[in-house]
Amino acid sequence: MKDNFTRIVEFVRSLYPEDDFIPLHVPRFLGNERKYVMDAIDSTFVSSVGEYVNRFEQMMQQITGAKYAIATVNGTSALHIALLLAGVKNGDEVLTQPLTFVATCNAIAYCNAKPVFVDVDRDTMGLSPDKLKSFLESYAEMRAGKCVNRMTGNHITACLPMHTFGHPCRIDELLDVCKKFNIALVEDAAESLGSYYKARHTGTFGLLGILSFNGNKIATAGGGGVIITDNSDLGKKAKHLTTTAKVPHPYEFVHSEIGYNYRMPNLNAALICAQLEQLDAYLADKRKTAECYKKFFAGMADVNFIAEPENSRSNYWLNAILTGSLEERDKLLKATNDNGVMTRPIWKLMNKVEMFKDCLCGDLVNAEWLEARVVNLPSSVRI
Ligand SMILES: *Cc1c(COP(=O)(O)O)cnc(C)c1O
Secondary structure, three states: OOOHHHHHHHHHHHHOOOOOOEOOOOOOOOOOHHHHHHHHHHHOOOOOOOHHHHHHHHHHHHHHOOOEEEEEOOHHHHHHHHHHHOOOOOOOEEEEOOOOOHHHHHHHHHOOOEEEEOOEOOOOOOEOHHHHHHHHHHHEEEEOOEEEEOOOOOEEEEEEOEOHHHOOOOHHHHHHHHHHOOOEEEEEOOOOOOOEEOOEEOOOOOOEEEEEOEOOOOOOOEOOEEEEEOOHHHHHHHHHHHEOOEOOOOOOOOEOOOOOEOOOOHHHHHHHHHHHHOHHHHHHHHHHHHHHHHHHHHOOOOOEEOOOOOOEEOOOOOEEEEOOOHHHHHHHHHHHHOOOEOOEEOOOOHHHOHHHOOOOEOOOHHHHHHHOOEEEEOOOOOO
């Protein structure tokens, strides 16, 4: 009888029969990508001013339902600006999950603020509303209407959950907790383009949200990001800050504050506009792939497929499974990677990486549990 690892390798190969080496996630350019990029070049508008940047922002408003969408050079810069606009200042604390990509925490550090790590839920792999509530009940104190960490004396200004691999977290419950403590909710929806929680697009529950269009995401600009919000004041400020805080003037240089050169170039916007035209097809294809994996793993003891959480519709950006233990996880990683099928463990927890190892943590039992077990599987679009 074949062992589980051989069966997994053969199954993934059956999903991607044309590939010798099967990567985790690669982009596909099957629509108007070449046409729009060539058009941007021909127009000479290749930098941060151009028709495609504006078109991209309109498309993102339509897709997410957010009133304002501001294009940025990448998801990390979008996070940086979103946190600044949420009022995060020097020395403040931002509550986030340890189970995330490093960019989430880097953006907090760019504001000279400190991440504080609160546990995730096992089913969503995203920040846990119950753990957030109990953390705040033991540490938080309201002073003059502001939430203060009574152990450190720092302001707790914002909460930054992440929708892991496209699976929405319990964002409405997180919002309720944040409201009680007057904490701004900012969503790292970098991975969840096309994912909905209770029929609403991820990233639109908080004061601000961000998405990424890096090369490994479900749709790519080469590099790119977007800030979304319903707040007109914040929307305008986001545009201002990401465009060097330049005040419109017919010929003079007028800058009202220290701004950032974070606006997405038109060349990248051309690529993402073409990609977004195909988003519905990508999403349908990804759900099909997820369904295949789900069925396959239903027939395998010791390995569980992670399906979309309750009340949500996931984009299934990266398919993930749960192995029985750290030992099993490592065996599976080796057996698949040795055989040309790329798999990866979930991120090392952020409270363990060098830069953030001294940050304050709540109990992280679920994050620890997931860290030892989760493996991502090849998930590129198959059309
Ligand atoms: C990809 C990603 C980002 C950052 O996006 P970039 O466009 O690569 O800067 C931020 N957070 C998470 C969770 C991501 O997966």
